[in-house]
Amino acid sequence: DGGITQSPKYLFRKEGQNVTLSCEQNLNHDAMYWYRQDPGQGLRLIYYSQIVNDFQKGDIAEGYSVSREKKESFPLTVTSAQKNPTAFYLCASSNSRSPPTFFGPGTRLTVL
Amino acid sequence: GENVEQHPSTLSVQEGDSAVIKCTYSDSASNYFPWYKQELGKRPQLIIDIRSNVGEKKDQRIAVTLNKTAKHFSLHITETQPEDSAVYFCAASTVGGSQGNLIFGKGTKLSVKP
Numbered sequence: 001d002g003g004i005t006q007s008p009k010y011l012f013r014k015e016g017q018n019v020t021l022s023c024e025q026n027l028n029h030d031a032m033y034w035y036r037q038d039p040g041q042g043l044r045l046i047y048y049s050q051i052v053n054d055f056q057k058g059d060i061a062e063g064y065s066v067s068r069e070k071k072e073s074f075p076l077t078v079t080s081a082q083k084n085p086t087a088f089y090l091c092a093s094s095n096s097r098s099p100p101t102f103f104g105p106g107t108r109l110t111v112l
Numbered sequence: 113g114e115n116v117e118q119h120p121s122t123l124s125v126q127e128g129d130s131a132v133i134k135c136t137y138s139d140s141a142s143n144y145f146p147w148y149k150q151e152l153g154k155r156p157q158l159i160i161d162i163r164s165n166v167g168e169k170k171d172q173r174i175a176v177t178l179n180k181t182a183k184h185f186s187l188h189i190t191e192t193q194p195e196d197s198a199v200y201f202c203a204a205s206t207v208g209g210s211q212g213n214l215i216f217g218k219g220t221k222l223s224v225k226p
Contacts, residue, residue, distance in 0.1 A: 040219070042118075042217050043216045044216075
């Protein structure tokens, strides 16, 4: 199913709570990405990582954090500093220096 | 930075008709232009892409054209079918750069009526 998995599929967060979204890929891709999608909007880049132990901020990184300790994994933490986190979050991967080609199934985050 | 505009935001066609979605980009350094199809609640899926060294690419009922001078590219779907109904996103990127990022348009919701 595309080689990228995301969990959970649905996530509910209370005000002031940090939550972590999981993304795993078995495609041996070097690069991994996190996008946020809001209704009626395109995808916006949160963070990306070209290699293990390195990552860069995207266009809307405020209130988010990531780690890249393993090539296969790129978890995203939505912190309490993110003022409006309700959205659909998509993880993607690609060969190094290529645009993302495969997307995960997504996690829908809702703030209660 | 790059900015991608996509039109129209919604498009309704009769089954069998053609559909055309247009995008413009701002950064002349962009050299890779993919199109994604996203069904409701699902992940985006790459359906076709084009690089700046070609003007047109076809894959069965889908084609993409690129005009580098005018900085616009279009998706053409012929003989539309109800299963073509989805949101389509265009994007632009600079392949080979340090980022490999995609800048997306806001999407076009295509409805194909039987």
